[in-house]
Amino acid sequence: MTHLSKYRVFFTLGITGIVLLVALGAIFYARGFKPNLKKGTIDRTGLIVATSTPTGANVFLDGRLTSATNTNIAYLEPRTYKVRIEKDGYTTWEKDVDIKEDLATEINALLFPLAPEIKPLTTTGSTNPTLSLDGAKIVYAVPGERGGLYLLPMDNSPFPFRQNTKLLAKNTPGTDYSKSRFIWNPDSKELIARFEDENGTASANLLVDSEKSDQSAKDVTGSLAATLTSWQQILDERAKTSAILAPDSVKDATTSAQIASTKPSPTPKSVKQSPTTQNTKKTVNREPSTVNLINYSPSGLMFSPDEEKILYKNGEGKNKVYDLKLKKDYTLPDLTDLINISWFPDSKHLVIAQKDLISIIETDGNNKMTIYTGKFVNGFVFAHPSGSRLIILTTLTQAENSLPNLYSINLK
16 A cells, blocks of 8 residues: 555545544534533533514523523523513513523513503493303393394404404393393303393393394293203213313312302302303302303313313312423412403413403413503403403493493403
8 A cells, every 4th residue: 555545544534533523523512512611521501492472572591681582592501590581562571490401491481562452342332241161252232222132253353343243132122131141052152141130030031043143032941941951961071071181189179179169158149240250150059140050160170272281279279270291280379359260372371350450370370461450340351262362341441330341452
């Protein structure tokens, strides 16, 4: 072998070795290994993948501006960091985040406008609005000769005021739907408009088809018991099927809470419905008010839209969330003057209604963000199925003693 051939072999081997070392270094570097020149060691690091809605928010680690959302923050020493995400005009997201070696930690921060746009959905007044079980429809009544029973679909129109409101049934001299309360059936296609006197005794129970306009409703008082029994059986069967997913610890805690709630207490003559109150009242063997005729949540378990989390109340009265995927239980903070809690469509947040305050909180109890402060009626508040807005019942800037209307609070 000539000297030139030897040099070529050595040169090729050298280049190959260098390429392999560079490739190996790149692989280790990409996996988060970082050389520590001071200690003469190679440290294993972690990674944060931070996203936000809206995008372009600032990310602070331990109070120091580090990056913007929708970018990765790499080579972080494994430990707990105080992460803060903020954007002008929006709520601030904060949490202690554990960074582990060789792992990417995802952060998805949902930020809400500090001054959200509020638009009316109705202008003629909205009496006893009631949300369907599938969350896709609101039925409400308008009093007077020109009023009646109306349905407001929850589609994702960019113009909330131009929703395709439908008149289901007109008021007549003997039937004013604003004096009735509404019971949705399990498939959200039919409802009963129940008329009661001051003592809670039913005078009429009119069955209404939510898919028909300007109809003559049929009085089903004679078959009411059978109708409600069949509806309740469907709800009980659904609850039994869903409850299979819940661990025994959650079911036992919920049972304790239900037993505690059966203690005698004064019963008001008139109970007005809201998205949550109609789902939490117990079934009894009498007919004092609409909400007691049917139990929409027989198991006491409120599953998230993606069915991966359970909202429930334990025997101590604590509101808790169980994550079926992580097999972890979270306790929500104490909420003074709490009216109701409902799921946000992303299954990662809850809508909290307190006296004169509406907020959205993460399911682990962190980042309680104020959405609206002011009066709203009967605790009627829930998230639109798209997650783009909240729907509330309020008089807002209307004249005193005027009927409340439905309003949309924009969250984008």
